[in-house]
Amino acid sequence: MDFSLKDIAELAAKPENIVIAIEVLGLVAFAASGAIAALKKDLDPIGCFIVGAVAGIGGGTVRDLILGRNVFWLHDKYLYSLNICFLTSLVFYIFGKRLARRENIVNWFDAVGLSLFAVQGYMIGIETSGSVEIAVLMGVLTGCGGGFLRDICLTRQPFIFRGEFYASAALAGLFVLWLTSMPILSGIVVFAIRACTIKWHWRFK
Structure with a gap:
């Protein structure tokens, strides 16, 4: 079947496809943050895989349990979410040891x-509950949950408890999403605030 550029654009613009695309990219980013953080702690390959997977799927798992949804990665075809986390962790375990020496590298992947x-x-x-308040809570939980569980596994102080703009960055971006209904703009706002926090050490105190 032939697809025109318009057909492809319409397909890509569907909310369910946007959610899937975000999920895949987010899994890679968080799994990378977990794998690199594990490398910094000199964990073996199994530890690296576990921490990468926890970082990747942790926030979404807690979200789905609270909302009473099927836990997303347990119902993926071929368990692709879990496999993405494992593959990302493997790649960074093999090739990321030099990258792990760079300052703030975990923070940058975490920001993405x-x-x-x-x-x-x-x-x-918002799709599940229809409530903006619940949607915002689920957004913060999904965004912060994986990093929180990663840091707990590694006995690190979680970013959310360091006085940085972290959960507040997510809240700011979600406020933009509520006002504009523009997911890309919202994500840019969240990343920009985290980038400024990483680069210039923005803090509440």
């Missing part, structure tokens, strides 16, 4: 994951 998953969580929350 946060910006993507906060938007995805909001979109799923």
Whole structure:
């Protein structure tokens, strides 16, 4: 079957396809953050895989349990979400040891994951509940949950407890999403705030 550019654009613009695209990119970003953080702690390959998977699927798992949805990665065809996390962790375990020495590298991958998953969580929350308040809560939970669980596994202080603009960055981006209904703009806002926090050490205190 032939598709025109218009057909492809319309297909890509469907909310369910946007959610899937965000999910895949977010899984890669968070799994990479987990794998690199594990490398910094000198974990073995199994530890690297586990931390990468926890970071990738953790926030979405908690979200789905709270909303009473089927846990997304348990119902993926071929378990693609879990496999993405494992493959990403494997790649970074093999090739990322030099990258792991760079300062703030975990923070940058985490910022990408946060910006993507906060938007995805909001979109799923609004579709499931119809409530903006619940959607915002699910967006923050989905965005922050994986990083929180990753840091707990590695006995690191979670970003959300460091006085940085983290959950607040997600809230700001989701406020933009509520006002504009523009997921891309929302994600950019979240990432921009986190980028400024990483680069210039923005804090509440």
